[in-house]
Amino acid sequence: MFKKVLSLLMVSVFILTLAVGCGAGGQNDTGENEDKVKIAMVTDVGGVNDQSFNQSAWEGLQRAEEELGIEVSYLESNQDADYIPNLETLLDANNDLIWGIGYKMGNAILEAAKQNPDQKYAIIDYAYEDTPDNLVGVVFKAEQPSFLVGYIAGKMTETGKVGFVGGIKSAVIDGFDYGFHAGVKYANPDVEIIRQYAESFTDSAKGKAIATNMFQNGADIVFHAAGAVGDGVIEAAKEQGKYAIGVDRDQNYLAPDNVITSAMKRVDNAMFNMAKELKEGNFPGGQTVVYGLKEGGVDIAPTTSKHVPADILEEVEELKQKIIDGEIVVPFNEETYNEFISENIK
Structure with missing residues (x-):
């Protein structure tokens, strides 16, 4: 009886080991990687509910979560001194792409990109003269x-x-x-x-x-x-x-x-587009992406016809x-x- 139980236990362990081995690295039976792309953003001091560009940025990431299956998150900055620690927190969380929202974060994002060359960064409303390969600037013709x-x-x-x-x-x-x-x-x-x-x-x-x-x-x-x-x-x-x-x-x-x-200023579109590019393996590092009327990145509000x-x-x-x-x-x-x-x- 003891030998029979021992044999069953050994078979169970073998099956469990096989299952774990086949699933290593977050892959399913078809070999597809189940690990989600992770994107996070640090807000400017206005906060994520500023009725303005921080909120628009977050709405873009929420759309990426809904339509592209990307895992998204944010940290709010109450003062300029919060930028660097917030960026470090998101770095430790193993995000694939970290955003800085607003030109006031320009120096903090650049320093983070230089210190962490294997981490991808992007920033809204900032263009660098010499952009590192792991960083993208996004600006709008406001x-x-x-x-x-x-x-x-x-x-x-x-x-x-x-x-x-x-x-x-x-x-x-x-x-x-x-x-x-x-x-x-x-x-x-x-x-x-x-x-x-x-x-x-x-x-x-x-x-x-x-x-x-x-x-x-x-x-x-x-x-x-x-x-x-x-x-x-x-x-x-x-x-x-x-x-x-x-x-x-x-x-x-x-x-x-x-x-x-x-x-x-369609910050939401910029955030979504970058998420889509990243998921498809296309990250325009070292560049500045410019959005104007021609690119659909700026416009007047759809509700303008109510009063004009x-x-x-x-x-x-x-x-x-x-x-x-x-x-x-x-x-x-x-x-x-x-x-x-x-x-x-x-």
Whole structure:
């Protein structure tokens, strides 16, 4: 009896060993690798629910999870000092690709990429002069949709005065700022533009105060490129019965009667596209990927037709095509703006 039991145990061990051996490395019976691709992101200080580009980035990864079967996660940064430890945590978690969301993470991502050459990294809103082979920069021609919403503001203002609220001045925000200015002046050279920076991407109360002051001083439309600061801008528009223009995502849902359009930067599409490339074994390391109107990376919000008259929308579509065709080159900083004005505004 003992020999019989011992024989059964030996057979069981053999079968178990065989099964484990066949499954080593996460492979199934067909030899396919069952290990999921893992992608994670570190948010900028605005957090993952900033109603702006951090949230858009996370939505892109969630889409990749749903449609591509990729395992996704994120860590939030409450201050700049959180960037490096968050990146290290995601490195220890064996992610295949680690994202930094926002230009403020440029130095931290570059340092991490240099220290960990076998780890793949990517960053939103940053282009390096010399990009390591394990790093990809992704930038957007934010000046293009900003020009279009500026044109809308210039055509729709009834007071002849509009406003721009920026977060913290940088090359990225310059694109929104000067693109918007150019669009307003292209629509109506006589419109006055009030500009103010909040020196923050998180202080919604300051955004509300700035926008309220603009509205009380005659502006009837205010565009923001300021992350969560823009929540306050939109709240001020609601309280004052004025119009706001959103950014990064279609922000009409925040104030359906007040947000007339948004300058969309499709960070979600960029995140999804990179996930798809990575899963297919194509990682464009050492490069900067640029998204504009032509690439479907920027646009105005789908809800624009709710408030903007059809004739203005037709004009916007014509402008959009001219930008795509290169007939209109939208300015992205002070120098190119001055050139644009001298050549196009009489």
